[in-house]
Amino acid sequence: MVKTAILYSGKLYDIQAITINERCPVKEFLDNLGRSDQKKIFALLQRSADSGLPKNEEKFKKLHGEDIFEFKSFQVRVFCFVEKERSIILINGFIKKKARTPVNEIERAKDLRKEYEKGRQK
Numbered sequence: 155m156v157k158t159a160i161l162y163s164g165k166l167y168d169i170q171a172i173t174i175n176e177r178c179p180v181k182e183f184l185d186n187l188g189r190s191d192q193k194k195i196f197a198l199l200q201r202s203a204d205s206g207l208p209k210n211e212e213k214f215k216k217l218h219g220e221d222i223f224e225f226k227s228f229q230v231r232v233f234c235f236v237e238k239e240r241s242i243i244l245i246n247g248f249i250k251k252k253a254r255t256p257v258n259e260i261e262r263a264k265d266l267r268k269e270y271e272k273g274r275q276k
Contacts, residue, residue, distance in 0.1 A: 156273025158243060162196075164203025167236075171244040172270050179266065180232060183247035187230065194227040195247075202242065217255070222263050224255070231255070233263040243270070 158170040159178060171180045184192060198213060202225070208214040216223050217233075222245070225232040232247040245263045248256070 156270050158241075158270075161244070162200055162203050164200065166206055167203040167240060167242045169199050169203050169242050169244065172246075172266055174266070174269060174273075179246040180244040183232075191227065191230050195225065195230050195232060198225055198227055199232075199242075199244075207236075207242075217260060220260065220264070222260070222267065231259075233259075235267060243267075245270075 155175060157173045159173050159181070160168055160170050161181070162169040171178050173181075184195065187195070198208070202208060202214070207223075213226055214223060215226065221235060223234050223236070225234065229250045230247065231250050233245040234242050235245070237243050245266045246259070248259050250256075
């Protein structure tokens with residue numbers, strides 16, 4: 155079963171995370187980050203929910219050829235998409251260790267989004 159959990163409700167956006175079969179991949183990822191990285195990514199998410207999506211590609215960027223975006227805080231990456239102009243849906247996260255975003259992480263994000271959309275149609 156696919157649902158979303160609201161992580162933060164801001165002035166402009168609600169930050170939500172995909173939950174599939176009672177598991178939330180992005181929340182599990184964020185919970186396992188160090189305290190410093192958690193603070194930085196949560197501050198970025200809250201600022202985005204309250205003030206709008208960052209224009210700085212060092213903080214927020216659309217993946218080439220995809221309708222998926224990534225929040226960026228140093229090596230921490232969190233994939234998302236915008237739904238209904240009011241919700242930012244977080245998909246999954248990872249630590250980027252190379253210059254290019256790993257294809258398997260992009261594929262995982264696309265698969266989770268498809269599963270989410272399929273579950274929402276039911």
